[in-house]
Amino acid sequence: MATLHRRLLRLVARFGLNVTDLAPGTVLLSRRNSPRVESVSTKTWLVSHGKGKKRSAERADAAVKKFAIAQGMRVHQLGGGAQLVVSGAADKVQAPVERAASQYLGRQHAAALLRHYQVNCVFDVGANIGQYAKHLRRDGYTGRIVSFEPVQKILEQLREAAKDDPDWLVYPCALGREATSTEMNVVFGSMSSLLGPSEYGSTRYKRFAKTRTQEIQVRRLDEVMDEALEGIDEPRPYLKLDTQGYDLEAFAGAGTRIKEFVGMQSEVALMQIYEGMPRMAEAVPIYEDAGFEVTGMFPVTREESTGRVLEFDCMMARAESLPNGAVVAPREVG
Structure with missing residues (x-):
């Protein structure tokens, strides 16, 4: 497959395209100013060409x-x-390809939203080791990133990722409705949460059996905004929430200052992995009441045996915050 990959790259180069690895065996070809191929999963590539002469x-x-x-x-x-280029039997690659393609399209949608709404500061709540921030940089975002991560071991990796980026700030805390100290349920990977696992979550994810606790600090978003936005003329912040069931609590901590955010995204659940985790039908109306409107929904996790979606990454924007002179272009942000 490595030889095949190299041959594909050479072919693409002849046509002035860019090849982006999506995953082993999968590439994306793109045809814009700098076309790209990105690997989305095993044996699958997404090839995007962008704009160019029709012929x-x-x-x-x-x-x-x-x-x-x-x-x-x-x-x-x-x-x-x-174009999506897939190598392998459809029944073997469909699920990972679908998942990876959705993640890719979600990242592209978020990047387009940031450009369209001229965002200059992203609040990355539930940053883990910085995956989201790294994708922002790869997708062309050059503004400030403010990441929040309370789990000590993960925090060390996040700080290492951000150390050479002067406009990527790291806060060693969680965000919530109230400023306090509390215990975090620390789980392997990216599933640590202030909530405990539900019965369904414990059955689906065996890693919950090895949960340990850590004392952490919780702050309110509205208490850190002035410091985080310092030095930015005419701030246009965007809020990304990925807190393993605690998104609404972090959102509530913004108080009335939530009106300052031009857009946001949140993982909204259809199945409760954590005890007391709000479902999508509860979370989305709260975001809408705050003035945000849905621009895209992208599956995050799916139960492969049944096909049920567990969570969507819900992306939203405040239409009234559209910059003066900007024209709403669904094809640009969709």
């Missing part, structure tokens, strides 16, 4: 398709100058 675009698409078919691969035209 050149058609030739590039045809070349990729011809090459892929000759190698026993499948090509799916996604529209908007993108």
Whole structure:
């Protein structure tokens, strides 16, 4: 597969395209100013071409398709100058490809929202080891990032990731409705939470059996905003929430200052992994009441045996915050 990958890269280069690895065996070809191929999962690539001359675009698409078919691969035209190239049996790669493609499209949607609403500060709540912030940088965001992570071992990795980025700040705390000290349930990976696992969560994720606790600090978002935004002329903040069931509590801690945010995203649940975790039907109306409107929904986790979606990454914007002179362009942010 490595040799096949290199041959695909050489072919793409001949047409002035960019190849981005999505995952082993999967690439994305793109045709914009700097086209790219990104690996989305095992044996699957997303190839995005972007904008360009129609004839050149058609030739590039045809070349990729011809090459892929000759190698026993499948090509799916996604529209908007993108192709999904898949190697392997459909029944073996469908689930990871779908998951990875959704994550990729969600990242692209978020990046477009930040550009469209001219965001200059992203509050990254539940930062873990900095995956979200790293993707922001890769997708072209150059503004400030303010990450919050309370778990000590993970915090060390986050600080290491941010150390060479002067406009990436790290706060060693969680955010909530009240400023306090409390115990965090520390779980392997990215599943630590201030909430305990539900019966369903404990059954699905065996790692909850090895939960330990750590004393952490919880602060209110409205108490840290002035410090976090210091030095930014005309702040246009965006709020990203990924707190393993605690998003509404972190959101409440913004108080009336939530009106200052031009957009946000939150993981909204259909299945409760944590005890007391709000469901999507409860969370989305609260965000809407605060003035945000949904711009996109992207599955985060899915129960493969049944096909049920457990959580969506819900992205929202405050339409009234659209910069003066900007034109709403659904194709740009969708």
